[in-house]
Structures are given as structure tokens and as C-alpha cells.
Amino acid sequence: MILKILLAAFLSLTAIQYHSVSGALPPGWRTCGKSHPDYNKCLKEAAQLAVLSIANNGQKKYGVFPADPLHFEKILLDQSSGPVRVKVDFSETDLTGFKNLVIEGISWNGAEMAFNASVPKLNLYGDYRIQGRVLVLPIVGQGISNITVSGARIMTRWNLPEKGKGKEKHFHAENLGLKVHGSKVDFHFTNLFNGDKRLGDNMNKFLNENWEVIWEEIQPAIQDSFGAAIKEISNRIFSRISSQELLPS
Numbered sequence: 001m002i003l004k005i006l007l008a009a010f011l012s013l014t015a016i017q018y019h020s021v022s023g024a025l026p027p028g029w030r031t032c033g034k035s036h037p038d039y040n041k042c043l044k045e046a047a048q049l050a051v052l053s054i055a056n057n058g059q060k061k062y063g064v065f066p067a068d069p070l071h072f073e074k075i076l077l078d079q080s081s082g083p084v085r086v087k088v089d090f091s092e093t094d095l096t097g098f099k100n101l102v103i104e105g106i107s108w109n110g111a112e113m114a115f116n117a118s119v120p121k122l123n124l125y126g127d128y129r130i131q132g133r134v135l136v137l138p139i140v141g142q143g144i145s146n147i148t149v150s151g152a153r154i155m156t157r158w159n160l161p162e163k164g165k166g167k168e169k170h171f172h173a174e175n176l177g178l179k180v181h182g183s184k185v186d187f188h189f190t191n192l193f194n195g196d197k198r199l200g201d202n203m204n205k206f207l208n209e210n211w212e213v214i215w216e217e218i219q220p221a222i223q224d225s226f227g228a229a230i231k232e233i234s235n236r237i238f239s240r241i242s243s244q245e246l247l248p249s
């Protein structure tokens with residue numbers, strides 16, 4: 001299957017300038033030495049504190065805005081094969097829900113980190129423009145898109161090699177892989193088919209009846225944008241706190 005995704009995640013946070021600060025662990029954050037007697041439990045609690053602090057408050061001195069909502073100027077999906085052949089252009093879209101994220105499992109061994117998290121409701125809300133075919137039906141429209149993933153499970157795996165020398169070593173997030181599954185995904189698009197209410201209602205109903213296959217097809221673009229955001233936020237923080245301070249030996 002050829003899946004062509006054009007992706008452009010221009011996060012609003014990239015507009016912020018770095019302030020010059022000496023690297024210090026943000027207040028309320030915790031670290032776990034590798035020799036901690038219950039290292040995994042400590043890591044899970046530390047990650048939970050860090051995620052909630054970023055979701056709620058961001059980390060302004062490191063150039064990170066509060067991440068809930070996470071704003072995307074553009075998420076582009078261009079898929080020309082498979083059951084869902086659509087061009088979708090999401091713009092000025094907010095992703096909300098991270099304030100309620102719960103870390104369920106985390107592992108950090110050597111240069112590899114993986115974590116699983118659950119979020120009761122993830123919501124993606126913003127402008128859209130769509131054109132193409134969903135299963136057997138043509139679809140066209142431009143308006144507001146509201147996508148809700150209930151019972152979301154987020155699974156990530158990434159590499160965190162250390163860069164630099166001595167006291168100036170920092171972790172650097174690379175090769176981030178991310179998947180988002182839901183127990184249900186609700187779609188609602190306003191103004192489909194030039195505002196034809198009957199066609200639009202029928203299409204929304206059809207999308208919701210077939211949510212599994214549709215989510216499967218559109219999630220790579222959303223995951224890539226979301227993954228790029230996580231990587232950017234992490235690297236802003238990692239570049240300011242030495243690896244020794246973040247993960248004491």
C-alpha cells in the first residue's frame with residue numbers, strides 16, 4: 001500500500017525565542033538515579049509529573065508553551081490508495097486532553113525509551129478541507145472538523161542518545177515512533193457537500209459507523225504531527241538540562 005503523507009506541523013511554540021538560562025531541573029520535577037531501589041516506579045512517577053507540568057504550565061524559560069491544548073497550524077494528509085483516498089487539510093487545529101494523561105508503563109534502558117499512556121478523551125478541533133473518496137462514497141467539504149478519540153492509548157518508542165561531552169552531555173530525542181488507538185473515534189465535519197444537510201448528515205453517520213477503518217487510515221498523519229511536537233518539546237528541555245542531572249548515575 002502506498003501511503004503518501006505530506007506533513008507540516010508548524011507548532012506555535014517554534015516562534016518563541018530561547019531565553020538564556022542555566023540548566024536546572026524545573027521546580028516540582030523529580031529524577032531517579034539508576035541505582036534507585038525501585039527505579040521503574042520512580043521513573044513512572046517522575047514522567048507523570050513532567051508530562052502534567054508541561055501539559056498545564058509548559059516550561060516558559062525553555063521556550064515551551066503549555067501543551068494542552070497543543071496547536072497545529074497545519075496537518076496535511078494526501079492518500080491516493082487504499083480504502084480511504086482523500087486529501088485532507090486540517091488547519092488551526094487544537095489537540096486537547098493531555099491534562100488527563102496517565103503514564104501506564106515506562107522503560108528507559110540505555111539509549112532507548114518506551115512508554116504507554118492512556119487518555120480518557122483526546123479531541124482534535126479546527127478547520128478542515130477534504131476531497132476524495134471514503135470506501136465507496138465521494139466526499140467533499142470545507143468547514144469545522146471535530147474528532148474525538150475516546151479511551152485513547154498512546155504507545156511510543158524513541159532513541160535518546162547522549163550528545164556532547166562531560167558535564168555538557170545532553171539527551172537528544174530521535175526516531176520517535178508513536179501510535180494512538182482508541183476504543184471509539186467520533187467524527188463530525190460541518191458543512192460537507194457545500195452545506196447540503198441531508199448529504200452531510202448521512203456522511204457523518206457513515207464515517208462514525210466505519211470509524212475503525214477511517215481512523216486507521218488517517219491516524220498516520222495525526223501521529224506524525226503529534227510525534228514531531230513531542231520530539232520538539234522534549235529536545236527543548238533536554239538541551240537545557242544535562243543528562244547527568246536528568247538521569248543521575
Ligand SMILES: *[C@@H]1O[C@H](CO)[C@@H](O)[C@H](O)[C@H]1NC(C)=O
Binds near residue numbers: 104105107114116155
Ligand atoms: C506497552 O504496551 C504494550 C502492549 O500492551 C506492551 O507490550 C509493552 O511492554 C508496553 N511497554 C511499556 C514500556 O510499558
Ligand SMILES: *[C@@H]1O[C@H](CO)[C@@H](O)[C@H](O)[C@H]1NC(C)=O
Binds near residue numbers: 125146147148188
Ligand atoms: C466535539 O464532539 C464531541 C463528541 O462527539 C462533543 O462532545 C463535543 O461537544 C464537540 N465539541 C464541540 C466544540 O462541538
